[in-house]
Amino acid sequence: MNREVVSQLAYLAASILFIFGLRGLTKPDKARRGMMLAAIGMLIAIIGTLVKTEIISYGWILVGLVLGSLIGYPLGVWVPMTAMPQRIAFSHMFGALAATLVGVSEYYTDLTAGHGIGVAKMSALAFEVLFGALTVTGSFVAFGKLAEFLPGRPVTYRGQNAVNLVLAAIAVVLFVVVVLNPEASIAFYAMLVLATVIGLFLVLPIGGADMPVVISLMNSYAGLAAAATGFAIGNDVLIIAGALDGASGFILSIVMSKAMNRSFGNVLFGAFGSAPSVATRSAEGLAVASITAEDAALQLAYAHSVIVIPGYGLAVAQAQHQIRELADLIEKNGGEVRYAIHPVAGRMPGHMNVLLAEANVPYDRLYEMEEINSRFEETDLALVIGANDVVNPAARNDPSSPIYGMPILNADRARRVIVLKRGMSPGFAGIENELFYAENTSMLFGDAKASLQKLIAEVKAS
Amino acid sequence: MSFSDLYVFVLAAFVGYQIITRVPALLHTPLMAATNAISGISLVGSLVAAGSDRNTLSTVLGVIAVTAAMANVVGGFLITDRMLSMFKRATPSKPN
The missing domain is CATH 3.40.50.1220 (TPP-binding domain)
Incomplete structure (x- = not known):
């Protein structure tokens, strides 16, 4: 059997196992077995990739896999449950980083090889890098706020919304420029840098109590960036896993925003207002009964x-x-x-x-x-x-x-x-x-x- | 990229929506850890970037991407299982 067929079958099997894995999470007593299936799916996908004919040297791959396992093991086994929010935010950063770097690598390779990049592929690459880079820094700030090495209170200044709007507008312009003219590598890298800045500015103004929404949103963005990677390199398992990931983060964002009484539009555009600090009903004249x-x-x-x-x-x-x-x-x-x-x-x-x-x-x-x-x-x-x-x-x-x-x-x-x-x-x-x-x-x-x-x-x- | 990719994306998002709306709030944290682990699937892209000897930049970025994605895979599946193993019932579940 041809190696490419082996890869494709492996990806198909992995996609099915991921879906079964997530379905397991609908029942607490079936969840562990479900996740076992998803892990097997991941293993199959990795093996299915390693047999590809494009991969000719394994030395550096091994370095990355070993290093990643060494970093991942403590993240899985030693992190206390109270630190789960910051640990998850940290992982969103890693996931988005991987997607972004694959995007840059793909763009650079295509550009130096001299064969043009089509509009569709370029759009996917630009989307991937934009959302990926934004999620890397956004998740980093969320991680910092939750781990309390960055101030948990909202960091705000005058004209913040205007600045953010201008930055977003420039990013959109750069996106269009690079899609219409993929050779414009300055626009591509400028967009990358700008996206990291937008990620910072997006999350810095958000207070610690709003973090459940932020984490969910970053989960969704990381998934979308992964799906865009799949579009760019024509890989269906990436598209499927990214879509599942994106859908999950999206649903959790809605659940969280409803629970916090924030509008859906607020969540989508990340425009979190800081909660008003006015006491509407004064407590004066009311007595509190304390108890021993x-x-x-x-x-x-x-x-x-x-x-x-x-x-x-x-x-x-x-x-x-x-x-x-x-x-x-x-x-x-x-x-x-x-x-x-x-x-x-x-x-x-x-x-x-x-x-x-x-x-x-x-x-x-x-x-x-x-x-x-x-x-x-x-x-x-x-x-x-x-x-x-x-x-x-x-x-x-x-x-x-x-x-x-x-x-x-x-x-x-x-x-x-x-x-x-x-x-x-x-x-x-x-x-x-x-x-x-x-x-x-x-x-x-x-x-x-x-x-x-x-x-x-x-x-x-x- | 082709139109069939778009079909795949839309259908997968639909399946994801159907399944994930049925995950109880009880398991929302494990769900997020699980999707983190699954997002490590960007390995399929990063392994190719790291191992196909296209150019130095591609290899370097690829290796970093492999490291980051593998950390999510290993850490994500381990912590999801660790969390799920803590969820126990008071009364044994009724046999179906």
């Missing part, structure tokens, strides 16, 4: 049904194991404990679920917002830990609130609410939370982990 750990523990010990609402504050305090321990004690007393997970509870889509799974919380106790929101009325106690905006009733009933319309967890509808909170500081959106002043709410002030430890000790003693 002892009293809170008493309520927990006798509750028949408890819904835990974990927020990012729980992850920051590293208190996932404590909440599970407390839940075990409540269950031992005959109470039922469920967890309500808001889509933006972590720093990336689904992050809170992973953190709780790591702390041995069974996944059938984790409920999505839509599943559990109707259950609060019949629940004795809602325990809010490190969450704020996602339980703010103003999103439901105060049209003047900046988060009005944002889907929230209806914690306020539970019979009693206990909120674990460090102090009375407002949430990311910078607005007051009426839940804290509600009649059925008690506040347990202090560090989440320390408070939970006290609750555990008290419930044990009661």
